[in-house]
Amino acid sequence: MIRHARSVITVCVLSAALAACGTADAPRGGDTAVPSTPAPSPPAPPTLAPGPAGLTPVFTSGPRTGGKTVALTFDADMTADQGPRAAEGERFDNPQLIATLRALKVPATVFMTGRWAEQYPIQARGIGRDPLFEVANHSYSHYAFTADCYGLPTIDEDRMRADVERAYTAFRRAGVPDAKPYFRFPGGCYDQRALRALSATGVTAVQWDVVGGDAFATDADAVARQVLDWVRPGSVVVLHCTRSAAPTTERAIRTIVPELRRQGYRFVKVSELIGAVASGGLT
Template identity: 80%
Template sequence: MISPVRPVRVVLRAAAACALGGVLTACGAPGAPPSARPAPAATSTAPSRPATLARGPAGLTPVFKNGPRTQGRTVALTFDADMTADQGARAAAGERFDNPELIATLRALKVPATVFMTGRWAEEYPAQARSIGRDPLFEVANHSYSHYGFTGNCYGLPTVSEDRMRSDVERAYTALRRAGVPNAMPYFRFPGGCYDRQALKALAATGVTAVQWDVVSGDAFATDADAVARQVLEGVRPGSVVVMHCTRSAAPATGQAVRQIVPELRKRGYRFVKVSELIGAARGRQ
């Protein structure tokens, strides 16, 4: 998602980061993409379905920003694995859009996390996508195939037309499945965090819950890990969703920042959870 996110024709106050010269740029719920549904269980016990939110007014795609503030100190770290559809040449030239060291850090610290992955990223790094997707510590969700904007004027991103929004999301699920991610979650993060009523309407049939955030890490293009850690620690509240990035070339300080953030939040009594747990808690209050 690498874009400083501001309101884009809908109430959205966050500033997550996005430029990089051209821009770095349900499972089982009714209407969920087939590729997002869990495979049949090998035993007679069916897998539980990930929590999703009920559709909004007029049947629009629901939007989730944070979990309940009064059900304990939980926080979800989320990481956007960004790569736009037209960045293949840059990857071939040696630019790294992945960050295996960050994933290793999360594993070493035993931190559950949700990774929002573009289909193009999964195609470029299928072994990493498969490793992340099959690790019970993580859950993989949809960040579009192309990482193009779902509204106009979204930080310089090319724009997905309304009639192609649904197919872009479905194409991402297909790419994730082909990379070896077995159970991609029915959650979608808009590139740049940009969305409007038209986009929410276009995606309603996919059955996804759109996931935003309430804490911006400021890690995109940052080289000062201390500053990133400080911004997260100052912003986290019970139920928070923190947006960070799993993109080495555009967020090089993230791993170091995580090594500061995790022990400090644990010291404050926070428990790290995946987005699905926060959505489950929120759904219980709908």
């Protein structure tokens, strides 16, 4: 967790000859088979070019000019070893937060751990299939990719890539159709070794320039003030979608969203900001 600022089904229509269903019979009575047109593939999500020596690129914020846009991001955290706590009733989800974002019609990016998707597959699928949201990768285990990262357990370098790929597998099994090629390091902690380990995955690492400060916070107004004080055009705000560790986030959102809209901000997903940078926007 971040604790401080900085840093088809194809419907086969029966004809008399069943030609459209792919039978071996030739069309009869002069019928002409009409070839189906495959649906166009959606465009690939924008990513950043690799960094020096092919290292995983790191994205922090969008263009500061060209409009007042802001991306709200929510980390759905759950470590690989927290299953017993969930079994005892601890809630690592926040359905009310997602409901509020929907009610306010706020696009957002949810950085989800694979373990979270396994624990809450119906919610993961609902978020992933809602065009208002996009799902991105927050690792499978939520173990840190560096040492000394807010007390998180650490993952060995030779397991980093597998951990990220395991998360994508968990998303697919939960029914998330197209998780984005964006990755957020647990705790936001990374170094050159971690960037090198993930280079073959093709992900863009996504950081932030505004820390919401909602992790373990008890004052929703303080969280809202922190976000409102630091947001600038192109900002990426990091918040959390975990009731037990960020219980005030939904209340803070009910203050943050109307105020930023009053100030003329437009809410976007991270993919839009990355697309703007990839196409030549300045950070």
